Amino acid sequence: MYLTRLALDDFRSWQNLLIDVTPGITVLYGANGLGKTNIVEAIEVLATGTSHRAHSTIPLIRAGQQKATIRANVINNDESQTTYEISLAAKGANRARINGGKSVYMRDVVGQIPVVAFAPDDQQLVTQDPSLRRSFINQAGALLNPDYYAILQQYMQVAKQRVALLKTLQHQDEGFDISATLQNLEIWTGQFIELGLRLTLAREQIIHQLAEPFTRIYSRLTSGDTSARIIYAPSFEEVQEQTPQESTFQGSYHQETVGSEDITEHDIQSIKANISEHFRRIYAGEVARGQNLIGPHRDDVLIELHGFSAKEYASNGEAWTLALALKMALCEVLEQQLQSEPIIILDDVFAQLDMNRREQIMEFAQQKTQVFITMAALRDLPDGMEAQLIDVERCAQEQIASQHDEMMHLVANMVKQKSQEQA
Numbered sequence: 446m447y448l449t450r451l452a453l454d455d456f457r458s459w460q461n462l463l464i465d466v467t468p469g470i471t472v473l474y475g476a477n478g479l480g481k482t483n484i485v486e487a488i489e490v491l492a493t494g495t496s497h498r499a500h501s502t503i504p505l506i507r508a509g510q511q512k513a514t515i516r517a518n519v520i521n522n523d524e525s526q527t528t529y530e531i532s533l534a535a536k537g538a539n540r541a542r543i544n545g546g547k548s549v550y551m552r553d554v555v556g557q558i559p560v561v562a563f564a565p566d567d568q569q570l571v572t573q574d575p576s577l578r579r580s581f582i583n584q585a586g587a588l589l590n591p592d593y594y595a596i597l598q599q600y601m602q603v604a605k606q607r608v609a610l611l612k613t614l615q616h617q618d619e620g621f622d623i624s625a626t627l628q629n630l631e632i633w634t635g636q637f638i639e640l641g642l643r644l645t646l647a648r649e650q651i652i653h654q655l656a657e658p659f660t661r662i663y664s665r666l667t668s669g670d671t672s673a674r675i676i677y678a679p680s681f682e683e684v685q686e687q688t689p690q691e692s693t694f695q696g697s698y699h700q701e702t703v704g705s706e707d708i709t710e711h712d713i714q715s716i717k718a719n720i721s722e723h724f725r726r727i728y729a730g731e732v733a734r735g736q737n738l739i740g741p742h743r744d745d746v747l748i749e750l751h752g753f754s755a756k757e758y759a760s761n762g763e764a765w766t767l768a769l770a771l772k773m774a775l776c777e778v779l780e781q782q783l784q785s786e787p788i789i790i791l792d793d794v795f796a797q798l799d800m801n802r803r804e805q806i807m808e809f810a811q812q813k814t815q816v817f818i819t820m821a822a823l824r825d826l827p828d829g830m831e832a833q834l835i836d837v838e839r840c841a842q843e844q845i846a847s848q849h850d851e852m853m854h855l856v857a858n859m860v861k862q863k864s865q866e867q868a
């Protein structure tokens with residue numbers, strides 16, 4: 446699968462952009478701040494519904510506008526063509542279209558185009574706080590599990606409603622009859638557990654799929670270090686109790702982790718009952734803080750090296766290689782599951798990485814059907830690499846020229862209207 450055309454309207458810095466691309470390597474080059482990352486970020490958002498550098502839709506929409514549109518023509522494995530389009534709204538629901546048809550949900554488009562992006566700050570996946578690892582697992586989930594994105598959206602919605610109710614309870618005056626609000630909270634808590642558990646089990650399955658290739662690829666990148674592990678750490682500890690994945694912190698590690706497909710209906714009912722019980726214990730604290738104190742929005746993925754937490758112990762170089770192995774593991778799992786190579790994005794990786802890592806990433810990417818590379822200066826292009834070159838400064842100038850034309854057209858129309866009114 447590969448892209449042949451990308452069109453953006455009011456996405457980040459781009460009022461309008463239209464680029465035609467070919468399979469193989471496409472290099473987007475130009476000075477800092479021209480909008481190169483914005484272009485590849487649009488591909489990532491179209492593929493996964495999210496961006497690794499934005500937590501909401503607002504920053505993705507051009508400043509002062511209400512809506513951003515990303516459109517791409519894709520050639521599928523059977524050589525047919527599909528046009529995918531998503532519209533991100535500053536207010537209200539985001540929408541999507543396939544082949545210019547009727548408006549559909551974002552979830553109908555998300556996951557259709559397999560894309561994995563590599564960036565120099567990927568090592569933060571290992572060293573920084575859990576929200577980055579949750580973003581990674583959400584993107585992986587959107588690509589690997591057709592239900593994942595919809596479950597995540599519903600969970601976030603219910604989590605928001607539940608917080609609103611907790612805050613209402615927090616601010617009730619003494620003597621106020623709170624029984625109706627409590628009843629309401631009970632209903633939302635039930636839904637929160639239901640959706641939260643589905644999300645937790647989906648995430649567990651994704652980490653289960655990634656675990657073996659991650660360890661193997663890390664070993665290959667480091668010429669034989671087999672100690673790298675990823676372990677899912679769900680906020681709903683009740684799931685882990687039911688499906689233990691041993692960490693090397695506590696002793697010997699079992700290569701065979703438990704996937705969510707091994708969990709029976711009986712297990713699920715018992716996990717739900719235990720989570721409900723947990724909520725009863727923390728309920729007063731939730732009201733006091735006005736927050737959902739447990740749930741997948743507090744999950745983490747532990748990354749270990751030599752039995753220690755990589756977040757605390759890994760060197761910069763090790764952290765970068767761990768992150769690289771994680772992204773490459775996702776590519777491998779996607780490839781096996783979809784029988785098609787994912788599209789690869791290498792965002793500004795060449796200028797900032799040492800020669801060894803540049804070579805590792807290039808060797809990997811050069812075998813893929815389509816690769817997008819952004820770079821400030823063409824001199825960073827590895828010697829002998831054949832690529833389609835896109836001058837982003839020229840794209841930006843064309844955009845300014847078309848804005849100018851549009852403005853002149855508007856002014857001309859206004860003058861015409863005025864003179865007609867006077868006549």
Ligand SMILES: Nc1ncnc2c1ncn2[C@@H]1O[C@H](COP(=O)(O)OP(=O)(O)OP(=O)(O)O)[C@@H](O)[C@H]1O
Pocket residue numbers: 456457458459475476477478479480481482483484503504505506507508793819820821
């Ligand atoms: N929502 C937005 N509306 C308007 N402009 C935006 C928006 N979001 C980002 N920008 C602008 O986009 C520009 C950055 O674009 P981008 O990150 O793609 O640059 P780049 O070409 O990749 O640069 P570098 O080589 O430094 O990484 C900045 O000037 C920023 O102000």
